Amino acid sequence: MPETGGTVSVEARIVAALRPFGDPVEKSRLYAAANKRPRRYYTFVVQSLGDAYGDDEPGCERWLVQVHLFAPLAENCIRRTDRTKKALFWAGFTWPSMVDATDQDGQHYVFECETAAGVPELEAE
Numbered sequence: 001m002p003e004t005g006g007t008v009s010v011e012a013r014i015v016a017a018l019r020p021f022g023d024p025v026e027k028s029r030l031y032a033a034a035n036k037r038p039r040r041y042y043t044f045v046v047q048s049l050g051d052a053y054g055d056d057e058p059g060c061e062r063w064l065v066q067v068h069l070f071a072p073l074a075e076n077c078i079r080r081t082d083r084t085k086k087a088l089f090w091a092g093f094t095w096p097s098m099v100d101a102t103d104q105d106g107q108h109y110v111f112e113c114e115t116a117a118g119v120p121e122l123e124a125e
């Protein structure tokens with residue numbers, strides 16, 4: 001995702017918020033086909049859509065964010081999930097909802113939040 005107008009991209013904000021935990025933070029597609037995954041890691045997906053329309057043009061771009069935390073079954077992740085929510089919130093996202101999608105292969109927590117950004121100015125060609 002390109003950065004516009006000197007602002008930090010949504011993806012860069014996610015990485016900056018979660019990297020201090022010391023685990024890898026990557027876009028989801030990077031681990032999808034990996035044969036060997038890290039012991040504990042984050043992946044994320046973002047989607048944008050126009051919002052706050054006026055005169056048939058969006059006033060802002062709304063970003064829907066999903067962050068996934070994967071960890072071994074034996075690990076206690078209660079504090080990590082709380083800290084992940086706080087880190088995303090402090091990075092300017094809405095307070096994340098969380099779904100525990102853990103299965104027999106490992107722990108999997110899905111955090112969903114949003115943010116908004118200005119619409120880039122485009123010049124007619």
